[in-house]
Amino acid sequence: MAKIALSKGIEAALPFATFVLVFTPIQSRVSVGFFELTTQRLVLITLVCLYFLAEKGVGQVVENLKMPLKWLILIHIAWCVISTMNSIAPLMSVKKLLSVVFEYYALYFVYWKSISKRQTINRILLAMVIAMLACSVFGTVEAYCGWNVTQLFPSVESHFAAGAFEEVSERGVRVQSTFDHPILLGTALAMAITLTLYLLDYVKNSKEKLVLWGALGLMFLNLYKTGSRGPWLDAILGCVLLFIFGQSQLRWRVLIIGVLSVTAMIVRPGIWETIEGIYWNTMDTNTVEGSSYEYRYALQRAALKKVQQDPSRELWGYGFESFYMLGIEGDFLGERHKFLSADDSWAELMVETGFVGLGTIALLLLTPAWMAWKDFRNLPRPDRYLSLVLFVNMVLFYFQMSSVGMYSWGQNGYMLWIIISLAVAQRTLRKFEEPGSQTSTSVGGCPVLPA
Numbered sequence: 001m002a003k004i005a006l007s008k009g010i011e012a013a014l015p016f017a018t019f020v021l022v023f024t025p026i027q028s029r030v031s032v033g034f035f036e037l038t039t040q041r042l043v044l045i046t047l048v049c050l051y052f053l054a055e056k057g058v059g060q061v062v063e064n065l066k067m068p069l070k071w072l073i074l075i076h077i078a079w080c081v082i083s084t085m086n087s088i089a090p091l092m093s094v095k096k097l098l099s100v101v102f103e104y105y106a107l108y109f110v111y112w113k114s115i116s117k118r119q120t121i122n123r124i125l126l127a128m129v130i131a132m133l134a135c136s137v138f139g140t141v142e143a144y145c146g147w148n149v150t151q152l153f154p155s156v157e158s159h160f161a162a163g164a165f166e167e168v169s170e171r172g173v174r175v176q177s178t179f180d181h182p183i184l185l186g187t188a189l190a191m192a193i194t195l196t197l198y199l200l201d202y203v204k205n206s207k208e209k210l211v212l213w214g215a216l217g218l219m220f221l222n223l224y225k226t227g228s229r230g231p232w233l234d235a236i237l238g239c240v241l242l243f244i245f246g247q248s249q250l251r252w253r254v255l256i257i258g259v260l261s262v263t264a265m266i267v268r269p270g271i272w273e274t275i276e277g278i279y280w281n282t283m284d285t286n287t288v289e290g291s292s293y294e295y296r297y298a299l300q301r302a303a304l305k306k307v308q309q310d311p312s313r314e315l316w317g318y319g320f321e322s323f324y325m326l327g328i329e330g331d332f333l334g335e336r337h338k339f340l341s342a343d344d345s346w347a348e349l350m351v352e353t354g355f356v357g358l359g360t361i362a363l364l365l366l367t368p369a370w371m372a373w374k375d376f377r378n379l380p381r382p383d384r385y386l387s388l389v390l391f392v393n394m395v396l397f398y399f400q401m402s403s404v405g406m407y408s409w410g411q412n413g414y415m416l417w418i419i420i421s422l423a424v425a426q427r428t429l430r431k432f433e434e435p436g437s438q439t440s441t442s443v444g445g446c447p448v449l450p451a
Helices: 002-008 010-023 039-053 070-085 090-114 118-145 182-199 206-226 229-245 248-267 269-282 288-307 311-316 345-378 383-400 412-433
Strands: 029-032 035-038 329-332 335-338 441-443 446-448
Touching (some): 002 010, 010 090, 010 118, 070 090, 070 311, 090 412, 118 206, 118 412, 182 248, 182 383, 182 412, 229 248, 248 269, 288 329, 288 345, 345 383
Antiparallel strands (some): 029 035, 329 335
């Protein structure tokens, strides 16, 4: 990555960085005192250093370009600092403040500042899809051979291990590949599937199209093997949105996928029986699936009640990482229950940063989605469909946040902030392409942004 950035500029290194951020498991890390240096953090530190050292690209000479989302980011950082100052777990809160808040925003800054061509956006998305294709290869091996690639790394304890529903259910073996849990892998696959459907218009070579179609098949297989209901709904929702709002080619691809899915269930009745069984089990609270489904709603009620116990905690919460120290209790299936797993990112953020923190991060996350939607409605074809697929990916991520504490867990958070960066960069590029713009420059006919 450093070699690419130093020889071709940091923009050329972003696709490779994306691949590493998405593919590499969080188990790839070394301890440096109280700090865990993961591969993702090493990549991010390298990107920040390269941003100041590497060439920014010919023609990137515009100064004082205002960064979108800047004030929302600064407000959220300020409030997280206040929350951390009042945390019941100061050391853990400081570590998470540094590792999540500043990591994500540094990633956003470098990506948005470095992208000067729409072609780079497509290459980054392609790198994300290739990363998920590689994950799907390992996931397939895991599904049929029982070996997981993360076994090559030292085990890393996660809060999910304390959850109430890690028992083996009728879903059997659930693949997770390089991710830390099947739900995390499933959500990433659902996002990658929509990106692949879009990228089939971007690649022109027939061999590349064939690879992408093969990737779709492998990703759908792994999605099924995760046994995760939320990501299944994510994939369905993403395909429906692309079918409703996409161009004719996208609609035909979604129809083809639908036909192939129905055919698979006819040829292999066991697939339909598995899906049907999981559905009925979800409706039955006496099953693991039904209990885990009801757990989310009970968790939301208990978390809300906990925050409302103290007016000051309603404002700034109990601090990052405090959820697992509070011993939150509430009614669950008619019994008193202690909630040990934060299976709802929104509820977790509410408990840890209060209503103000929750409102701030919600506004920060929803604003780029709204920007992408407006760009889709206003931009001409075919540029508008890039904004559409970025909007769809954000919707899928936010929907899944209500089912698992995924915002700051594993590779998914990096995926989200890369998508956000691309949505904002797409909008900025468009502004520089507008006729009469006095701030635009070009290289080879391509609009260029400042470094």
